[in-house]
Amino acid sequence: MSLLSVTDLAIHFGGVKAVDGVSFDVQAGEVFTIVGPNGAGKSTIFNLISRFYQPTHGKIVFDGEDITATPAHHIAELGIARTFQNIELFDHSTVLQNLLVGAHTKRKATWVEDVLHLPRTRSNEREARRAVEEIIDFLDLAAYRDKMIAGLPYGVRKVVEIARALACEPRLILLDEPASGLSVEETNDMAFWIEDMKKDLGLTVLMVEHDMSLVSAVSDRVLAVVEGKPLALGTSAEVQSDPRVIEAYLGTAA
Numbered sequence: 676m677s678l679l680s681v682t683d684l685a686i687h688f689g690g691v692k693a694v695d696g697v698s699f700d701v702q703a704g705e706v707f708t709i710v711g712p713n714g715a716g717k718s719t720i721f722n723l724i725s726r727f728y729q730p731t732h733g734k735i736v737f738d739g740e741d742i743t744a745t746p747a748h749h750i751a752e753l754g755i756a757r758t759f760q761n762i763e764l765f766d767h768s769t770v771l772q773n774l775l776v777g778a779h780t781k782r783k784a785t786w787v788e789d790v791l792h793l794p795r796t797r798s799n800e801r802e803a804r805r806a807v808e809e810i811i812d813f814l815d816l817a818a819y820r821d822k823m824i825a826g827l828p829y830g831v832r833k834v835v836e837i838a839r840a841l842a843c844e845p846r847l848i849l850l851d852e853p854a855s856g857l858s859v860e861e862t863n864d865m866a867f868w869i870e871d872m873k874k875d876l877g878l879t880v881l882m883v884e885h886d887m888s889l890v891s892a893v894s895d896r897v898l899a900v901v902e903g904k905p906l907a908l909g910t911s912a913e914v915q916s917d918p919r920v921i922e923a924y925l926g927t928a929a
Protein backbone atom coordinates (compact mmCIF):
# COMPACT_ATOMS: atom_id res chain seq x y z
CA MET A 676 0.00 0.00 0.00
CA SER A 677 1.26 3.49 -0.71
CA LEU A 678 2.07 5.58 2.34
CA LEU A 679 1.95 8.85 0.42
CA SER A 680 -0.14 9.57 -2.61
CA VAL A 681 0.09 12.82 -4.56
CA THR A 682 -2.48 13.39 -7.30
CA ASP A 683 -2.43 16.09 -9.97
CA LEU A 684 -0.65 18.51 -7.63
CA ALA A 685 -0.23 22.09 -8.82
CA ILE A 686 0.72 25.47 -7.43
CA HIS A 687 0.92 28.69 -9.39
CA PHE A 688 2.66 31.83 -8.15
CA GLY A 689 1.13 34.50 -10.34
CA GLY A 690 2.12 33.44 -13.83
CA VAL A 691 4.75 30.90 -12.64
CA LYS A 692 3.49 27.30 -12.69
CA ALA A 693 6.05 26.06 -10.14
CA VAL A 694 4.33 22.65 -9.90
CA ASP A 695 1.93 21.71 -12.64
CA GLY A 696 0.11 18.38 -12.55
CA VAL A 697 2.47 16.12 -10.56
CA SER A 698 1.22 12.69 -9.44
CA PHE A 699 3.17 9.93 -7.69
CA ASP A 700 2.82 7.27 -4.98
CA VAL A 701 5.46 6.47 -2.38
CA GLN A 702 5.29 2.89 -1.12
CA ALA A 703 5.85 2.16 2.58
CA GLY A 704 9.52 1.29 3.16
CA GLU A 705 10.97 2.66 -0.07
CA VAL A 706 13.39 5.46 -0.86
CA PHE A 707 11.69 7.62 -3.51
CA THR A 708 13.75 10.42 -5.03
CA ILE A 709 12.73 13.49 -7.02
CA VAL A 710 15.37 14.84 -9.39
CA GLY A 711 15.34 17.68 -11.89
CA PRO A 712 17.23 20.78 -13.01
CA ASN A 713 17.35 23.96 -10.92
CA GLY A 714 13.94 25.60 -10.64
CA ALA A 715 12.10 22.41 -11.67
CA GLY A 716 9.76 22.61 -8.68
CA LYS A 717 11.30 19.97 -6.38
CA SER A 718 11.48 22.02 -3.18
CA THR A 719 8.02 23.40 -3.92
CA ILE A 720 6.66 19.83 -3.97
CA PHE A 721 8.23 19.34 -0.51
CA ASN A 722 6.70 22.60 0.70
CA LEU A 723 3.30 21.44 -0.54
CA ILE A 724 3.57 18.03 1.16
CA SER A 725 4.77 19.57 4.43
CA ARG A 726 1.90 22.03 4.01
CA PHE A 727 3.91 25.26 4.00
CA TYR A 728 2.18 25.99 0.69
CA GLN A 729 -1.48 25.49 -0.20
CA PRO A 730 -1.87 23.82 -3.61
CA THR A 731 -3.74 25.57 -6.39
CA HIS A 732 -4.99 22.14 -7.40
CA GLY A 733 -4.63 18.47 -6.50
CA LYS A 734 -4.69 16.11 -3.56
CA ILE A 735 -2.19 14.79 -0.99
CA VAL A 736 -3.07 11.61 0.95
CA PHE A 737 -0.86 10.28 3.77
CA ASP A 738 -1.59 6.84 5.20
CA GLY A 739 -5.14 6.94 3.86
CA GLU A 740 -5.86 10.41 5.27
CA ASP A 741 -6.43 13.41 3.01
CA ILE A 742 -3.94 16.03 4.26
CA THR A 743 -4.44 18.55 1.44
CA ALA A 744 -5.86 21.09 3.90
CA THR A 745 -4.11 19.93 7.11
CA PRO A 746 -2.29 22.80 8.88
CA ALA A 747 1.52 22.58 8.75
CA HIS A 748 1.82 22.32 12.55
CA HIS A 749 -0.16 19.02 12.56
CA ILE A 750 2.01 17.36 9.94
CA ALA A 751 4.75 16.16 12.33
CA GLU A 752 2.13 14.68 14.68
CA LEU A 753 0.77 12.64 11.77
CA GLY A 754 4.21 11.14 11.15
CA ILE A 755 5.90 13.30 8.50
CA ALA A 756 9.20 15.05 9.30
CA ARG A 757 11.55 16.96 7.03
CA THR A 758 14.96 18.51 6.63
CA PHE A 759 15.70 21.71 4.73
CA GLN A 760 18.03 22.55 1.85
CA ASN A 761 19.54 25.31 4.00
CA ILE A 762 19.92 23.70 7.40
CA GLU A 763 17.39 25.06 9.91
CA LEU A 764 18.65 24.38 13.43
CA PHE A 765 18.93 26.52 16.56
CA ASP A 766 22.56 27.64 16.17
CA HIS A 767 23.05 28.72 19.77
CA SER A 768 21.71 25.53 21.31
CA THR A 769 23.41 22.17 21.68
CA VAL A 770 22.79 19.09 19.56
CA LEU A 771 20.87 17.53 22.46
CA GLN A 772 18.66 20.61 22.91
CA ASN A 773 17.86 20.72 19.19
CA LEU A 774 16.84 17.06 19.24
CA LEU A 775 14.67 17.54 22.33
CA VAL A 776 12.78 20.25 20.42
CA GLY A 777 12.15 17.67 17.67
CA ALA A 778 10.96 15.14 20.26
CA HIS A 779 8.54 17.74 21.62
CA THR A 780 6.08 16.98 18.80
CA LYS A 781 5.45 13.51 20.28
CA ARG A 782 4.52 14.74 23.76
CA LYS A 783 1.03 13.99 25.01
CA ALA A 784 0.82 16.06 28.21
CA THR A 785 -1.46 19.11 28.18
CA TRP A 786 -0.15 22.56 29.17
CA VAL A 787 -1.99 22.24 32.50
CA GLU A 788 -0.11 19.02 33.26
CA ASP A 789 3.12 20.79 32.22
CA VAL A 790 2.54 23.79 34.48
CA LEU A 791 1.74 21.54 37.44
CA HIS A 792 4.60 19.19 36.52
CA LEU A 793 2.28 16.20 36.82
CA PRO A 794 3.41 12.59 36.29
CA ARG A 795 2.62 12.55 32.56
CA THR A 796 4.91 15.56 32.00
CA ARG A 797 7.75 13.83 33.86
CA SER A 798 7.27 10.52 32.04
CA ASN A 799 7.10 12.40 28.71
CA GLU A 800 10.42 14.07 29.46
CA ARG A 801 12.05 10.75 30.37
CA GLU A 802 10.67 9.16 27.21
CA ALA A 803 11.88 12.07 25.02
CA ARG A 804 15.37 11.85 26.57
CA ARG A 805 15.54 8.11 25.98
CA ALA A 806 14.40 8.42 22.34
CA VAL A 807 16.86 11.26 21.66
CA GLU A 808 19.79 9.35 23.19
CA GLU A 809 18.96 6.39 20.91
CA ILE A 810 19.03 8.67 17.86
CA ILE A 811 22.36 10.17 18.96
CA ASP A 812 23.78 6.63 19.12
CA PHE A 813 22.12 5.60 15.85
CA LEU A 814 23.65 8.52 13.89
CA ASP A 815 26.99 8.37 15.71
CA LEU A 816 26.62 11.87 17.18
CA ALA A 817 27.77 11.13 20.76
CA ALA A 818 30.94 13.21 20.33
CA TYR A 819 28.83 16.29 19.48
CA ARG A 820 25.97 15.74 21.94
CA ASP A 821 26.68 18.81 24.13
CA LYS A 822 28.29 21.02 21.47
CA MET A 823 26.69 24.20 20.10
CA ILE A 824 25.39 23.85 16.54
CA ALA A 825 27.16 27.06 15.46
CA GLY A 826 30.60 25.53 16.06
CA LEU A 827 29.99 22.25 14.23
CA PRO A 828 31.35 21.33 10.78
CA TYR A 829 28.75 21.65 8.00
CA GLY A 830 28.62 17.88 7.38
CA VAL A 831 27.84 17.20 11.04
CA ARG A 832 25.08 19.83 11.03
CA LYS A 833 23.48 18.03 8.07
CA VAL A 834 23.39 14.81 10.12
CA VAL A 835 22.03 16.67 13.18
CA GLU A 836 19.18 17.99 11.05
CA ILE A 837 18.30 14.42 10.11
CA ALA A 838 18.55 13.46 13.79
CA ARG A 839 16.13 16.23 14.71
CA ALA A 840 13.66 15.00 12.09
CA LEU A 841 14.01 11.45 13.48
CA ALA A 842 13.27 12.77 16.98
CA CYS A 843 9.70 13.44 15.76
CA GLU A 844 9.46 9.63 15.29
CA PRO A 845 8.17 9.96 11.72
CA ARG A 846 7.02 7.21 9.39
CA LEU A 847 7.90 9.36 6.37
CA ILE A 848 10.99 11.55 6.29
CA LEU A 849 11.48 14.22 3.60
CA LEU A 850 15.15 14.93 2.89
CA ASP A 851 15.76 18.12 0.88
CA GLU A 852 19.17 17.78 -0.81
CA PRO A 853 20.91 15.85 1.97
CA ALA A 854 24.21 15.75 0.01
CA SER A 855 24.41 19.44 -0.88
CA GLY A 856 27.66 20.95 0.40
CA LEU A 857 29.05 17.56 1.46
CA SER A 858 32.41 16.06 0.43
CA VAL A 859 32.51 12.77 -1.48
CA GLU A 860 33.30 10.92 1.75
CA GLU A 861 30.47 12.65 3.66
CA THR A 862 28.09 11.86 0.78
CA ASN A 863 29.05 8.17 1.04
CA ASP A 864 28.32 8.32 4.78
CA MET A 865 24.96 9.97 4.02
CA ALA A 866 24.10 7.02 1.75
CA PHE A 867 24.75 4.65 4.67
CA TRP A 868 22.56 6.72 7.04
CA ILE A 869 19.71 6.68 4.51
CA GLU A 870 20.05 2.91 4.00
CA ASP A 871 20.06 2.42 7.78
CA MET A 872 16.95 4.58 8.21
CA LYS A 873 15.19 2.39 5.69
CA LYS A 874 16.47 -1.01 6.87
CA ASP A 875 16.91 -0.57 10.63
CA LEU A 876 14.14 1.94 11.38
CA GLY A 877 11.72 0.81 8.65
CA LEU A 878 11.31 4.42 7.52
CA THR A 879 9.95 5.58 4.20
CA VAL A 880 12.15 8.23 2.61
CA LEU A 881 11.16 10.91 0.09
CA MET A 882 14.25 12.76 -1.09
CA VAL A 883 15.13 15.64 -3.40
CA GLU A 884 18.73 15.37 -4.58
CA HIS A 885 21.08 16.60 -7.32
CA ASP A 886 24.02 14.31 -6.49
CA MET A 887 23.44 11.35 -8.80
CA SER A 888 25.93 9.14 -6.92
CA LEU A 889 23.72 9.37 -3.83
CA VAL A 890 20.53 9.04 -5.91
CA SER A 891 21.83 5.85 -7.56
CA ALA A 892 23.13 4.40 -4.28
CA VAL A 893 19.93 4.61 -2.26
CA SER A 894 16.85 5.17 -4.43
CA ASP A 895 14.31 2.44 -5.13
CA ARG A 896 12.50 4.71 -7.59
CA VAL A 897 13.22 8.08 -9.10
CA LEU A 898 10.87 10.71 -10.52
CA ALA A 899 12.30 13.36 -12.82
CA VAL A 900 10.45 16.68 -12.92
CA VAL A 901 11.09 19.51 -15.36
CA GLU A 902 9.43 22.91 -15.32
CA GLY A 903 6.95 21.74 -12.71
CA LYS A 904 5.84 18.69 -14.71
CA PRO A 905 6.64 14.98 -14.25
CA LEU A 906 8.88 13.69 -17.04
CA ALA A 907 10.03 10.15 -16.21
CA LEU A 908 9.58 7.59 -13.44
CA GLY A 909 11.63 4.42 -12.90
CA THR A 910 14.81 3.11 -11.37
CA SER A 911 17.72 5.51 -11.10
CA ALA A 912 19.40 3.93 -14.15
CA GLU A 913 16.21 4.07 -16.22
CA VAL A 914 15.57 7.72 -15.44
CA GLN A 915 19.20 8.76 -16.00
CA SER A 916 19.25 7.11 -19.42
CA ASP A 917 15.87 8.50 -20.51
CA PRO A 918 16.52 10.74 -23.55
CA ARG A 919 13.90 13.28 -22.39
CA VAL A 920 15.69 13.63 -19.04
CA ILE A 921 19.11 13.96 -20.70
CA GLU A 922 17.74 16.62 -23.01
CA ALA A 923 16.13 18.53 -20.12
CA TYR A 924 19.43 18.62 -18.22
CA LEU A 925 21.54 19.51 -21.27
CA GLY A 926 19.00 22.09 -22.35
CA THR A 927 19.18 23.70 -18.92
CA ALA A 928 22.99 23.63 -18.92
CA ALA A 929 23.04 25.21 -22.34
Ligand SMILES: Nc1ncnc2c1ncn2[C@@H]1O[C@H](COP(=O)(O)OP(=O)(O)OP(=O)(O)O)[C@@H](O)[C@H]1O
Nearest residue numbers: 688691692693711712713714715716717718719720
Ligand atom coordinates in the same frame (compact mmCIF):
# COMPACT_ATOMS: atom_id res chain seq x y z
N1 LIG B 1 7.11 31.43 -2.92
C1 LIG B 1 7.33 31.55 -4.23
N2 LIG B 1 6.92 32.63 -4.93
C2 LIG B 1 7.14 32.73 -6.25
N3 LIG B 1 7.79 31.82 -6.99
C3 LIG B 1 8.23 30.72 -6.35
C4 LIG B 1 8.04 30.52 -4.95
N4 LIG B 1 8.60 29.32 -4.59
C5 LIG B 1 9.11 28.81 -5.72
N5 LIG B 1 8.91 29.64 -6.76
C6 LIG B 1 9.31 29.42 -8.17
O1 LIG B 1 8.94 28.10 -8.49
C7 LIG B 1 9.91 27.50 -9.35
C8 LIG B 1 10.37 26.20 -8.74
O2 LIG B 1 11.22 26.48 -7.61
P1 LIG B 1 11.79 25.33 -6.67
O3 LIG B 1 12.58 26.01 -5.60
O4 LIG B 1 10.72 24.42 -6.24
O5 LIG B 1 12.77 24.57 -7.66
P2 LIG B 1 13.80 23.40 -7.32
O6 LIG B 1 13.55 22.32 -8.32
O7 LIG B 1 13.70 23.01 -5.90
O8 LIG B 1 15.18 24.13 -7.64
P3 LIG B 1 16.64 23.90 -6.98
O9 LIG B 1 17.13 22.58 -7.47
O10 LIG B 1 17.44 25.04 -7.55
O11 LIG B 1 16.48 23.97 -5.48
C9 LIG B 1 11.00 28.53 -9.55
O12 LIG B 1 10.75 29.22 -10.75
C10 LIG B 1 10.83 29.44 -8.35
O13 LIG B 1 11.30 30.74 -8.63
